[in-house]
Amino acid sequence: xxxxxxxxxxxxNEEIRDSGEFAAExxxxxxxxxxxxxxxxxxxxxxxxxxKRETWVLTDExxxxxxxxxxxxxxxxxxxxxxxxxxxxxxxLDPSLFKIACAQAAKNKWVEMGKQLISKKxxxxxxxxKDLLIQVQQGRNIGSDExxxxxxxxxxxxxxxxxxxxxxxxxxxxxxxxxxxDLTRDNFQSGEWKDxxxxxxxxxxxxxxxxxxxxxxxxxxxxxxxxxxLCMGFEEMPTNNFVESSFWNFDALFQPQQHPARDSHDTxxxxxxxxxxxxxxxxxxxxxxxxxxxxYGSRGYAYDWKREEANKNLLRTHTTAVSxxxxxxxxxxxxxxxxxxxxxxVFRNEAVDRTHLAEFHxxxxxxxxxxxxxxxxxxxxxxxxxxxxxxxxxxxxAYNPYTEPSMEIFSYHEGFKKWVEVGNSGMFRPEMLQPxxxxxDVQVIAWGLSLERPTMILYGIDxxxxxFGHKVDLGLIKKNPICRLGID
Ligand code: PHE
Numbered sequence: 299x300x301x302x303x304x305x306x307x308x309x310x311n312e313e314i315r316d317s318g319e320f321a322a323e324x325x326x327x328x329x330x331x332x333x334x335x336x337x338x339x340x341x342x343x344x345x346x347x348x349x350k351r352e353t354w355v356l357t358d359e360x361x362x363x364x365x366x367x368x369x370x371x372x373x374x375x376x377x378x379x380x381x382x383x384x385x386x387x388x389x390x391l392d393p394s395l396f397k398i399a400c401a402q403a404a405k406n407k408w409v410e411m412g413k414q415l416i417s418k419k420x421x422x423x424x425x426x427x428k429d430l431l432i433q434v435q436q437g438r439n440i441g442s443d444e445x446x447x448x449x450x451x452x453x454x455x456x457x458x459x460x461x462x463x464x465x466x467x468x469x470x471x472x473x474x475x476x477x478x479x480d481l482t483r484d485n486f487q488s489g490e491w492k493d494x495x496x497x498x499x500x501x502x503x504x505x506x507x508x509x510x511x512x513x514x515x516x517x518x519x520x521x522x523x524x525x526x527x528l529c530m531g532f533e534e535m536p537t538n539n540f541v542e543s544s545f546w547n548f549d550a551l552f553q554p555q556q557h558p559a560r561d562s563h564d565t566x567x568x569x570x571x572x573x574x575x576x577x578x579x580x581x582x583x584x585x586x587x588x589x590x591x592x593x594y595g596s597r598g599y600a601y602d603w604k605r606e607e608a609n610k611n612l613l614r615t616h617t618t619a620v621s622x623x624x625x626x627x628x629x630x631x632x633x634x635x636x637x638x639x640x641x642x643x644v645f646r647n648e649a650v651d652r653t654h655l656a657e658f659h660x661x662x663x664x665x666x667x668x669x670x671x672x673x674x675x676x677x678x679x680x681x682x683x684x685x686x687x688x689x690x691x692x693x694x695x696a697y698n699p700y701t702e703p704s705m706e707i708f709s710y711h712e713g714f715k716k717w718v719e720v721g722n723s724g725m726f727r728p729e730m731l732q733p734x735x736x737x738x739d740v741q742v743i744a745w746g747l748s749l750e751r752p753t754m755i756l757y758g759i760d761x762x763x764x765x766f767g768h769k770v771d772l773g774l775i776k777k778n779p780i781c782r783l784g785i786d
Contacts, residue, residue: 300334317461342467353459360453368427369399381417518781519753527639537642542614543574550622551700552729568611584733594732613645617660629735635667659749670741721747
């Protein structure tokens with residue numbers, strides 16, 4: 299209807315000067331006209347120009363008086379010819395209106411405020427306020443003094459009115475042509491295609507958002523860490539086995555078979571297959587010997603080392619299991635220095651809480667070369683951690699069965715204003731390296747840390763279950779920023 303009115307009017311007339319007046323004359327809602335204008339303008343049926351006007355609209359109070367009448371008139375009408383006491387009159391009126399009603403009626407000299415009685419001074423009054431409010435409501439103009447008075451009483455407020463003036467546009471037609479978006483088989487068969495008008499491509503229309511994959515924060519941080527290791531000249535170790543034998547996870551690392559970490563309370567052992575079939579048979583006796591009676595300058599642990607214990611399959615508890623396999627392989631060839639790293643999943647049979655899960659990721663780095671010292675380890679750690687943005691480091695003596703000396707790594711967190719533990723490190727023991735067959739003067743410096751900890755700090759996540767597992771909010775994964783390690 300609105301569209302027909304606009305196009306029809308322009309067929310016979312040069313222009314529509316004011317969309318507001320046009321709508322009012324035809325009793326069409328102005329918003330409806332505006333929508334039609336926008337659409338017609340888009341297809342260039344019309345040329346439109348903005349017009350703006352300051353108008354007045356009724357406040358809520360103004361709207362009430364436009365229907366119920368002004369308070370002063372309500373008060374006037376409530377006074378009987380013989381007059382009325384203030385108390386009685388008050389009862390007849392809405393309490394919120396009484397004060398203004400009295401003030402206005404007195405100002406208009408309609409009533410006499412006697413000591414005992416309130417009485418009428420005139421016989422009849424007109425509700426000018428109500429009439430004016432109705433006129434404003436209908437969009438009609440009223441005098442400037444009246445506007446001032448209504449505004450002072452907060453019955454009206456200014457509002458900018460927006461409308462359009464219109465002329466025929468380059469594509470003007472008295473009726474909108476139906477444009478089609480697709481050419482169909484039916485169009486061809488019926489011959490209709492000859493008369494069809496096609497919708498133009500809109501190259502600036504926004505397309506559907508693409509639903510691509512989104513990287514999990516752990517993966518983003520992992521790929522950054524990988525970059526750091528690669529920049530430092532490290533090679534990645536193959537970590538694609540979650541199932542490991544106790545041998546590589548513990549025994550090869552000179553971890554005694556009675557060690558509490560080898561208990562099922564701390565480690566997930568496999569039921570099927572419960573044991574491994576393959577261990578390097580030349581190497582196993584050397585591991586047995588170093589555990590039982592030592593060698594290479596060590597006294598060993600002096601206990602009966604059992605093959606069955608070493609055969610047990612488990613879910614690897616640290617990626618150092620991978621490092622031990624790799625170092626053994628390295629020892630089978632003429633020695634060449636190596637820098638290795640890995641970032642992958644490990645499993646521990648732990649109580650789950652806000653900072654612990656039964657599975658997490660470890661980042662591990664190692665350097666294997668002749669004549670390395672603790673200073674080399676400290677130097678590499680400073681290099682590595684400063685690339686993560688951690689420049690202040692402290693080391694604390696620690697214990698690992700497979701490293702000596704061992705150091706916990708602490709970094710000063712500027713945000714938390716305290717030292718936080720960020721990793722563990724050490725020099726692999728000769729009891730681990732020599733039975734593998736590495737030359738006596740070869741040392742290995744190594745360190746490990748979790749991937750979850752820095753990721754949680756970077757992404758401001760304080761409950762690990764919000765980072766990993768079924769409770770993770772996929773919306774957040776889509777919105778999470780890229781990882782910027784080392785950049786504040
Ligand atoms: N494997 C150790 C851990 O689980 C980390 C570590 C790696 C320590 C290498 C020293 C050397 O925490």
